[in-house]
Amino acid sequence: MWDVVVVGAGPAGSSAAHAAAAQGRRVLLLDKAEHPRYKTCGGGIIGPSRDSLPPGFVLPLQDRVHAVTFAYNGRFTRTRRSKRMLFGLVNRDEFDLRLVQAAKQAGAVLVTGVTVSGVEQRGGDHRTVVVTATDGRSFEARAVVGADGSAGRIGRHVGVTFDQIDLGLEAEIPVPAEISRHWAGRIHLDWGPLPGSYGWVFPKTESGSLTVGVISARGDGERTKQYLADYIRRLGLAGFTPSVESGHLTRCRAEDSPLSRGRVLVAGDAAGLLEPWTREGISYALRSGRLAGEWAAKVAEANGSTDVRRQTLNYAFAIKAGLGVEMRAGKQMLAAFERRPHLFHAAVCLVDPAWRAFARTTQGHTTFAQVLRQYRAARRLSALASR
Numbered sequence: 295m296w297d298v299v300v301v302g303a304g305p306a307g308s309s310a311a312h313a314a315a316a317q318g319r320r321v322l323l324l325d326k327a328e329h330p331r332y333k334t335c336g337g338g339i340i341g342p343s344r345d346s347l348p349p350g351f352v353l354p355l356q357d358r359v360h361a362v363t364f365a366y367n368g369r370f371t372r373t374r375r376s377k378r379m380l381f382g383l384v385n386r387d388e389f390d391l392r393l394v395q396a397a398k399q400a401g402a403v404l405v406t407g408v409t410v411s412g413v414e415q416r417g418g419d420h421r422t423v424v425v426t427a428t429d430g431r432s433f434e435a436r437a438v439v440g441a442d443g444s445a446g447r448i449g450r451h452v453g454v455t456f457d458q459i460d461l462g463l464e465a466e467i468p469v470p471a472e473i474s475r476h477w478a479g480r481i482h483l484d485w486g487p488l489p490g491s492y493g494w495v496f497p498k499t500e501s502g503s504l505t506v507g508v509i510s511a512r513g514d515g516e517r518t519k520q521y522l523a524d525y526i527r528r529l530g531l532a533g534f535t536p537s538v539e540s541g542h543l544t545r546c547r548a549e550d551s552p553l554s555r556g557r558v559l560v561a562g563d564a565a566g567l568l569e570p571w572t573r574e575g576i577s578y579a580l581r582s583g584r585l586a587g588e589w590a591a592k593v594a595e596a597n598g599s600t601d602v603r604r605q606t607l608n609y610a611f612a613i614k615a616g617l618g619v620e621m622r623a624g625k626q627m628l629a630a631f632e633r634r635p636h637l638f639h640a641a642v643c644l645v646d647p648a649w650r651a652f653a654r655t656t657q658g659h660t661t662f663a664q665v666l667r668q669y670r671a672a673r674r675l676s677a678l679a680s681r
Contacts, residue, residue: 304562
């Protein structure tokens with residue numbers, strides 16, 4: 295019998311396991327893969343991600359970003375620079391492995407090679423949850439945190455629904471040292487040809503590669519694939535062979551979607567928690583994972599269904615009051631960006647307050663919600679772009 299079982303050892307799951315174990319709970323962390331493993335992700339660690347890491351965590355930074363080159367579908371490029379670091383870049387295999395190690399150091403037990411096939415909540419005197427695996431093993435706990443991705447089994451059990459699904463495509467491209475040095479400390483953002491789309495180049499300078507990707511709404515996969523090919527060609531990188539080519543779907547939760555069911559909570563991608571405009575998910579995973587772990591520890595100690603319900607409602611309130619507010623602002627920004635991407639490009643390239651707002655958001659000093667609330671110009675831009 296475990297106090298808390300966490301399904302999925304990505305950033306959300308490892309954060310949940312660390313938070314629950316740090317409170318002295320018996321925690322089991324399950325994952326179907328062995329770490330380290332490749333993960334489709336740009337690997338940007340913005341301010342909120344940095345601030346949500348376990349105490350003493352050392353980031354395995356590949357590069358430190360001080361400059362951004364903006365482009366509008368390959369044209370009208372401009373590079374903007376910041377004296378202070380905007381954010382850091384990591385390889386997800388290294389980053390996720392260190393998060394798992396931090397959870398284990400806090401007392402969590404890791405078991406890999408587990409693919410979850412079922413979840414059963416038992417009432418009566420047991421008041422537990424049984425998680426079953428495809429190989430016949432079962433794991434019983436007083437609380438479960440689902441962090442097994444947006445297509446995972448736990449989210450389906452809770453009943454998570456999504457109102458935004460996007461397709462991201464990515465290539466890891468090893469490059470010669472002189473090209474790696476050219477990109478050091480600078481990323482590239484290209485506002486793409488499809489509504490709501492954009493591309494990125496994130497340099498992994500320490501390992502001598504560039505992470506190049508694009509994202510757009512699901513439903514036009516061929517055009518998204520062509521956008522990535524065109525983007526790589528325009529950047530002068532078509533002559534290099536990618537070491538990895540991958541894709542994934544990102545899913546944003548519907549605002550009224552549940553975050554728990556009985557003694558089961560969901561966090562990160564499993565809950566559909568990510569920034570709707572940029573589709574940034576690491577900070578949402580870390581923050582929601584920590585909250586889920588803290589409340590799962592309380593659910594594990596709850597006496598009766600009323601107490602369980604109170605604790606899970608508190609968890610939902612914490613998520614909605616923080617990440618939910620940010621997601622609402624992000625959806626507003628995305629709706630405007632889909633209609634008038636050129637206005638956003640002009641703003642960050644030519645309007646200093648807009649650039650400073652972008653920089654402060656990545657550094658973790660503000661959020662899109664605060665920008666919209668505090669700056670009349672931002673509200674006017676969003677309203678104008680939405681027309």
